[in-house]
Amino acid sequence: MAALDETLYPIAVLIDELKNEDMQLRLNSIRRLSTIARALGEERTRKELIPFLSENNDDDDEVLLALAEEMEAFIPYVGGVEHAHVLLMPLEALCSVEETSVRDKVVESLCRIGSQMREMDLVNWFIPMVKRLAAGEWFTARISACGLFHIIYSSAPEMLKMELRSIYNQLCQDHMPMVRRSAVSNLGKFAAKVEYAHLKDDVMSIFKGVTQDDQDSVRLLAVEGCAALGKLLEPQDCVERILPIIVNFSQDKSWRVRYMVANQLYELCEAVGPEPTRTDLVPAYVRLLRDNEAEVRIAAAGKVTKFCHILDAQLAIEHILPCVKELSSDSSQHVRSALASVIMGMAPVLGKDATIEQLLPIFLSLLKDEFPDVRLNIISKLDEVNQVIGIDLLSQSLLPAIVELAEDRHWRVRLAIIEYIPLLASQLGVRFFDDKLGALCMQWLQDKVYSIRDAAANNLKRLAEEFGPDWAMQHIIPQILEMSNNPHYLYRMTILHAISLLAPVMGSEIACSKLLPLVINASKDRVPNIKFNAAKVMQSLIPILDQSVVEKTIRPCLVELGEDPDVDVRYFANQAILSIDRVMMSS
C-alpha cells in the first residue's frame, strides 16, 4: 500500500497544487516541475507528467509562461535528446495562446529544443507540428509557426523543403496583418537557411511581395529584412534585387517606413556595399535628410557621421554637407540636437581644411543654439574635433556657450555641463581653464539645487586628479577655505562633502595641514547636521591621516561630539570613534 502511494505521489502533489486557487502556488509548483520529473524518473515523466501538462494548459498567462520556460530545459528529464520530441506536445498547445509574451517564450523554447533534436526526429515530429501550426485556424498558431521554420528547414528532405517554402510564402500573404508581420520579421532567419538558388528565386519573390504590402506596419519590418537578406545575397544580386527596394522604401508614403530606412541606413549600406551606396543611396539619403517629417529627419541626422564614413571626403562635401548646413538651422530642435550629437565625428572624414572651412561655422552656430541640448551635445563630443583642428579655433565661442549653460535655469542642463567639465579641462588645458572656468566651478558649489552642489564637489575632485595636487593647492583649496564660513549651513555642508572627496587626492600632508582644521572647526558649528557630517568626514579621513594626528586631534574632537545633546551627532561621533578603535586594533 505504502509502495503504491509512493509511486503515485509526485504527480498527485502536482495535480493538487495546480488546482489551487492561489496563482502563486500554481506558479511555484510549475517552477518545481523538474523535481517532480526527477522523482518520477524518465519513463514516467514521458508517459504521465508530459501528457498531464499537455492537457492542463488552461491557466493564467503567467503560469503558462513559467511552463514554457521550464520545458526549455526539460530534455534531460525525459530521457535525453532521443526522447526530446515528447516535449513538443505541451508546447504546441501553448503556441495558440493570445498573450504575446507567452507565445514568444514558447517559440524560443521550441527553437532551443529543436536545435538539439536529431534530424530524424525533426522530420518525424517537429516538421509536422510546424505544418499544423501554419495551417492553424486561429491566427496565433500561425504567428508562432513563422518563428520555427529556420529550425527545421535544413533537416527537411528536398520535397518537404519545397513545401516549407511555399507554406512560408502563404504566411507572408496571410489575410491577418499580425501573421504577415511575424512572417516578415522572421524572414531573415529563414532565408539564411535556404539554398542560394531558392533564396534568389523563391525567397526574393516572397520578399518582393512583402515590400508592397498595403499595411505600413508590415512594410517597415521589411526594411530590416532588406539588411538581413542583402547580407545573404552575393553583391551583384544584392545590388540588383535589394537596392531598388531600399530606394523605393526611402520614398514610401508612410513616414514610419522612411523613418525605418533612415534608422537602418548604416546596416543597409553595409548590405549593398560601398560602391552602390555612393551611386544610389546618397540621393536617397539626401532625400531623407530633407524629409517633410521631423521624425524622419531626426533619424537621418543621427546617421550623418556613420554614413559619411562610408563615403569619401569629396562626396560627403558635395552632397551631404549642404544638407547638414540646412539641418543645423532646422525648425525642430530635436533634429538639431540629433545632428549636434554626431556632427563632430565628421571632422576626421572631411579633413582639416574642409572642417575649418565648412564644419566650423556649423559648430559655432550650433553652439549658439537656443536649445540647451544642442549646445551640450556639441560640447560633449569636443575631443573628436580637437584631434583634427585643435581647440583654439573653437575656444572663442566655447566660453560663452559654457557660461550660458552653466547658468541655465534648468538644473538638469547645469548638471550635464558640470559632467563635461573634466573633459573640457583635459581638452582645453590648464591655462584656458584657470582664466575662464575656475570661477564657474566654485560658483556651482553654491547652487540652489542639491544635485548640482553634489556634482560640483565631485567635479573638484576630478579636476584635482586631472591637474594634480599642486594645482589644486593653488586654485581650489584657498577658495574652499574661504567658503567654509558661508552663513548658510547647506553651503558649509557642501564644503565638508568636497573636503571628504578631495582629501584622498591631495595626500596626507595637505589633508592634515589644510583640510583637517576646517573639519575640526565644523565640528563646533551651531547646526547639528554640520556637526555629524563633520564626524562622518573625520571617519573617512582616518585611513589617510597619520595615526598620531588621529589620536591627538580627531579623537578628542569626536569624544566631545560624543556628548553632544543631539542624538544623531552622538551616533555618528561614536561610529567614528569605533572605526578609530578598529584601526588601532588591527595595527
Added chain:
Amino acid sequence: MLKQFLNKIPRKAVKTDSPDTNGMEQGDNSNGFQCTLGGATFSSRFNVVKRVSSAVFPTGGTEAVDPHMSFKVVSNSQKQSLFLSKLTLCCELYDFNDHDKNYSQINLKHETLIELVDFVSSGSVKFNEAAISATCKMCAINLFRVFPPKDRSNSMGGAGEDAEEPMFDPAWSHLQIVYDLLLRLVSYSSLDLKVAKKYMDHSFILRLLDLFDSEDPRERDCLKTVMHRVYGKFMVHRPFIRKAVSNIIYRFVFETQRHNGISELLEIFGSVISGFALPLKEEHKMFLLRALIPLHKPKPLGVYHQQLTYCVIQFIDKDQKLASVVIKGLLKYWPITNSQKELMFLSELEEVLEMTSIGEFQKVMGPLFRRIAYCLNSTHYQVSERAHLLWKNEHILNLVSQNSQAIIPLTLSALERNSQNHWNQAVLNLTRNLKKILSEMDEELVTSSQRTSQEEGSTLSSTLEKRKAAWERLEAAARGSLISTDSAACPVTF
C-alpha cells in the same frame, strides 16, 4: 468602359517596376479577403488616374465643362459634367502649412467643395458610374493620408506631458466637407450598389478604417457615421468590415496598446451586434470571445469602457448562454494593481449579472465570489465600497440567496477580515450592513460558517506544514532517483 480603362492602368503601372506579376493576380481577384497588394495597386491606381483624369471623366458623351463655372449658369444637361470637373478640381492637394502661397487656391477649392455638397443635397445629382467613381477618387485622394508622428517639441517642456493636445490636420476645413460629400454619396437613396461596390472596394474600406486612428475627434465622428452607413448599405462588405475591425482590435490589444478610435469602432459595433440574427453565428460569438473580451486588458480601457460594456451586454441580450463566458473572461483579465480599472470591471460585472440566469450563474459562482471577496477586502475604499454595493442589486441578491450554501461561506470570511482590519469607516459600515443582510438570508449558515472560518485560521498553518512536507518528500525522492537515473542516463546523454 471607364472601369476597364481604370483597371488597366494600375496593371501597367505596377508591371513597369515589378517583373513579378504573380502577386498582382491575387491582388485583383477579390475573393473576400483584403489582399496584400490591394493597397499598393489602389494608391497607384489613383495616382495614375489623377494625372489622366481630365481626359477620363468627361467621357459620358458630353464635352468637358470649365470647373470654375457655377451650377446656376450652366444648362441642366451640362450640370452633371460640371459636377465631374469640379470633383477633378478638388483632387488637387495644397500645403496648408504654406498657407500664404496657396491662399487663393485653397479658397477656391473650399468654395468648390461647398458647391459640390450643395449640388448633391439639392437632389439634382445623378450618381451614375462616372459620378460614383469620381467622387470616390476625390475622397480617396483627400482623405487617405498617413498621420504625422506625434509632435515631440512640447514634451521636453517638463510639465503637462500627459495633457497632450490632440493634433488637428490643418486641412480640416476641406476634409470636413469631403466627409460630408462621402456621407451623402453613401446615403444616396437610389445608389446602384453593384456599381458603387466596384469603387468602394475592400481596399477603400480598409483605408477608411485606418483613418479611425485620427487624433481629431471630429474626424472620427464623421468616419463613424460614414462607416455605419457603409455597413448598413453594403451587405457584401459586412463580413469584411467585421474582420478588418477585429484585426484593428487584435493589433491594439496584443501589439500596440495605442489606437485613438476604439470607442468609435465599438459604437458602430454596438448597433451592428444588436442587429445580429438569432441564433448567433459562431463567427459572431468568436468576435465576443476573441476581440471584445480581450479588449478589457489594455491600460486605456477607460476611454472605451462604456461602449465596450454596451457591446458585451448586447451579446448577452441576444444569447443568455454567453453570460458565463463573459464572466469567465472578466475574471481572466481582472486587474490586479489598477483600482480605476477594477471599478470599471465591477460596474460591468453588475450589468452582466443583472442579465444572468441562475443556470449560467451557477457555472461561475465559485471563482466569481472568490474574486468579489478579494474586492470586498480591497484597501482602495472605492473598490471595496463598489463590491459591497453589488448586494444592493435585487437580481444579484436573488441569485445569491438561491445559492447561499456556496456563496455565504466565501463572502463571510472576507467580511470578517474587513471588520477586523479595514481602515475606512464607510467600508466598515457597509460590511456591517452586508453581514446583516446575509444573516437575514440564512442565519444558521452564517453562524456555522463563522465558526468554520475561525477554525480555518488554525488549519491554515497545518495545511502549510503539509504542503511543505509533501514537497520535501518529493525532493528526497527526486534525489534518490537522480542517482539511479544519472547512472542510467550516462550512455544516452552526450
